[in-house]
Amino acid sequence: PLILGIESSCDETSVALLRGFDVLSHVIYSQLIHQEYGGVVPELASREHETAISRVVDKAFAGAEGLTPADVDAIAVTYGPGLMGALLVGLNFAKGLAIALDKPLIAVNHVEAHLYAPFLEFPELKPPMLSLLVSGGHTMLIDVRGIRDFTILGQTLDDAAGESFDKVARLLNIGYPGGPVIDRLSEKGDPEAVVFPRPYLDKDSLDFSFSGLKTAVLNYTKTKESFTDQEIADIAAGFQASVVDVLEEKVRRAVLKTGHKHVILAGGVAANRLLRKRLKGLETKMGVHLYYPPLKYCTDNAAMIAAAGVLYYEKGWTSGLHVPAVPNLRIYDHSHTG
Ligand code: ATP
Numbered sequence: 144p145l146i147l148g149i150e151s152s153c154d155e156t157s158v159a160l161l162r163g164f165d166v167l168s169h170v171i172y173s174q175l176i177h178q179e180y181g182g183v184v185p186e187l188a189s190r191e192h193e194t195a196i197s198r199v200v201d202k203a204f205a206g207a208e209g210l211t212p213a214d215v216d217a218i219a220v221t222y223g224p225g226l227m228g229a230l231l232v233g234l235n236f237a238k239g240l241a242i243a244l245d246k247p248l249i250a251v252n253h254v255e256a257h258l259y260a261p262f263l264e265f266p267e268l269k270p271p272m273l274s275l276l277v278s279g280g281h282t283m284l285i286d287v288r289g290i291r292d293f294t295i296l297g298q299t300l301d302d303a304a305g306e307s308f309d310k311v312a313r314l315l316n317i318g319y320p321g322g323p324v325i326d327r328l329s330e331k332g333d334p335e336a337v338v339f340p341r342p343y344l345d346k347d348s349l350d351f352s353f354s355g356l357k358t359a360v361l362n363y364t365k366t367k368e369s370f371t372d373q374e375i376a377d378i379a380a381g382f383q384a385s386v387v388d389v390l391e392e393k394v395r396r397a398v399l400k401t402g403h404k405h406v407i408l409a410g411g412v413a414a415n416r417l418l419r420k421r422l423k424g425l426e427t428k429m430g431v432h433l434y435y436p437p438l439k440y441c442t443d444n445a446a447m448i449a450a451a452g453v454l455y456y457e458k459g460w461t462s463g464l465h466v467p468a469v470p471n472l473r474i475y476d477h478s479h480t481g
């Protein structure tokens with residue numbers, strides 16, 4: 144099927160056209176305005192989406208030669224989780240298109256769509272698989288048995304992994320978003336110069352907790368008046384090593400528990416190079432295959448929303464036009480789309 148995907152849950156306005164898992168066209172407009180605030184400002188995000196959405200849709204069609212909106216089989220759009228005002232822009236635009244074109248709407252859970260992003264690179268990949276979803280708002284180990292059929296094996300009890308990168312970068316005053324900055328800076332740092340705790344590793348649980356680690360970094364930064372660039376890089380490397388150690392060990396335990404041979408890494412933190420390298424190491428150690436999406440499909444994008452749309456369309460799962468925007472939507476909640 145030819146699926147149009149629309150994403151506007153946070154600070155990316157993105158539109159994609161997919162034929163099956165073939166990405167015909169993909170436009171991501173990342174809102175830069177939030178950088179000066181060190182975080183996403185919801186009202187500004189809604190306004191930026193509203194200004195951009197129509198142009199981003201036009202650009203997506205301009206990028207797919209010969210295709211017009213009338214050729215689309217269905218319109219897939221994020222309806223949650225995310226910022227209410229931001230979600231409403233994409234969702235209502237999609238509803239308008241669905242009515243005008245008389246095509247079905249497919250309401251997509253943004254977090255679930257992160258899980259399907261690896262299919263864009265590996266179309267032959269199929270569940271069952273173990274997924275580590277690490278993003279700005281989520282940290283979860285998920286047993287994916289099929290499309291829309293999963294069990295959460297563990298999740299964070301407080302901060303998400305990406306959130307902890309962002310918060311630590313803010314307290315080190317090195318920029319936003321923190322993940323890419325810490326990733327780069329850590330290369331110059333010694334991960335053993337400052338050793339931070341490995342939270343929640345002693346517990347016999349697949350849950351995570353990252354807020355204590357952030358506090359440990361905060362406390363360390365109070366031990367001196369100022370730090371040299373090298374010391375900042377060491378702190379960043381020490382923090383990153385701690386997060387990655389915990390994620391790797393929990394993935395290892397989850398592989399033992401589920402016996403799954405396919406491990407997928409998804410969400411914005413999947414871009415982290417140390418994490419990729421360490422999980423790659425599990426391939427030979429544990430006889431599993433690791434799949435992760437290319438960078439552009441790790442962070443927020445409409446290609447993964449359209450990919451979810453393709454999977455849903457093939458199952459005949461479309462949504463009514465009454466589907467609401469649901470800011471705190473859970474990954475297993477399908478009660479709004481019936
Ligand atoms: P959610 O999908 O849970 O609603 P989100 O959409 O904000 O949250 P994503 O866009 O998937 O999250 O990911 C953004 C997060 O990924 C940010 O916290 C960012 O710091 C982090 N991130 C991006 N690149 C890297 C990297 N190289 N290393 C570590 N973290 C990274």
Ligand code: MG
Pocket residue numbers: 153154155442443
């Ligand atoms: Mg974003």
Ligand code: FE
Pocket residue numbers: 253257278279411442443
């Ligand atoms: Fe996301």
